[in-house]
Amino acid sequence: MEGGVDTSPEGEASAERRETPAPGGPRRAPADPKRRRRRGGAGARVVGETLGVGQSQIGEPFWPAQLAVLVAIILSATLPDKLTLGPSWLLPVFEGILLLGLAITTPMRVHPEHSRRRQVAILMIALINTTNLISLVLLAHYLLHGGRANGRELITAGALIWLTNVIVFGLWYWETDRGGPAARAARTGVDPDFLFPQMTDERLGRDTWSPKFIDYLYVSLTNATAFSPTDTMPLSGLAKSLMGIQSVISLVTIGLVVARAVNILQ
Numbered sequence: 001m002e003g004g005v006d007t008s009p010e011g012e013a014s015a016e017r018r019e020t021p022a023p024g025g026p027r028r029a030p031a032d033p034k035r036r037r038r039r040g041g042a043g044a045r046v047v048g049e050t051l052g053v054g055q056s057q058i059g060e061p062f063w064p065a066q067l068a069v070l071v072a073i074i075l076s077a078t079l080p081d082k083l084t085l086g087p088s089w090l091l092p093v094f095e096g097i098l099l100l101g102l103a104i105t106t107p108m109r110v111h112p113e114h115s116r117r118r119q120v121a122i123l124m125i126a127l128i129n130t131t132n133l134i135s136l137v138l139l140a141h142y143l144l145h146g147g148r149a150n151g152r153e154l155i156t157a158g159a160l161i162w163l164t165n166v167i168v169f170g171l172w173y174w175e176t177d178r179g180g181p182a183a184r185a186a187r188t189g190v191d192p193d194f195l196f197p198q199m200t201d202e203r204l205g206r207d208t209w210s211p212k213f214i215d216y217l218y219v220s221l222t223n224a225t226a227f228s229p230t231d232t233m234p235l236s237g238l239a240k241s242l243m244g245i246q247s248v249i250s251l252v253t254i255g256l257v258v259a260r261a262v263n264i265l266q
Contacts, residue, residue, distance in 0.1 A: 060181045064213040065174060069099050072128050072167045075160045076135070080150075082142065083135045083157055091131050098124045118180055125175060129168045136161050136253060143260045151260060158257035162224070162250065169246040170220035174213050176238060184210055193239040194219065196232050224250040 076084075077092040084091070102121060139161060143154055177193045178184050196211055198204040215232075222230040227247040234240040 060185055060210070060212060062181070065171060065181075066099065066103055068167050068171060068213070068217065069095075069124065069128070072132075072164050072171075073099065075164045075167075076128065076131060079135055079157050079160060080153060083138045083161075084131070085134055091127070095124060095128060098127075118175075118182070122175060125168060125171045128164070129172070132161060132164045132168060133249070136165075136249065140252070140256055143256050151263070155257050155261055158253055158260075162253045162257075165246065165249050165253065166220050166224050167217070169223070169242060170213070170217035172242050173216035173219055173239070176242070177211070177216070181213075191235070193234065193236040194232050195235055220246065223247060227251050 073092045073095045076095075077089060079088060081088045098120060102117065102124070105117060135157070139154060139158055142150075143158075173194065174181065178190045179188065183190060192199065194211070194216075196209075196215060198209040198211075219229075219232045222232075223243050223246055227250060229243060234243050
């Protein structure tokens, strides 16, 4: 017995009997190295998904945001030609092509998100936002200097611009809070840009709850109607800037439309 190992002849014979199968007994097939590799790959994949490594299907679904973009594009396409730069169909068609490309290349759920895909999404949101601001400037011009002609058409266009404004800033909030939906799903530890009520109460799932697109759309709607935050507070400078810009745009749009409506009724 050396170091806890039996080196006597009896011990060696016993070890040989354990290693040598009995005559006529079942023989154990050697382990398949491919099976071992497959088992290892599955385990690595599970660990990778748990740690947020690679493409796992635990992220937020993207179809609500894609549907909102489609609605915003349709609203922009229905504006009168006088409130758009160039043909009224040109920019909506370009935006639709970008949306189609994102819908094809983006899975239903994805995390972590591809950086190039996110850059294209932000570009599309910025494009819709810019065209909507241009339409608002043209609307202000025609409402202030257009007399009574086509007054009702311009009021309807103002309502469409206001609705588009709500959708666009809901997309901004959704795409910028904590680095975007993919980063939120991965729980990277980035400080939040918005403080939702659910994040302050353990009974509402403070540690497990994560906002979805509908939450950001609701924040945009309340900010556009109240011209200030309601139940959700902006924390970062970016969030405060976005909410301030949206409040000003909404106030100007509603003010112009209401003033024009009063003028028509008189």
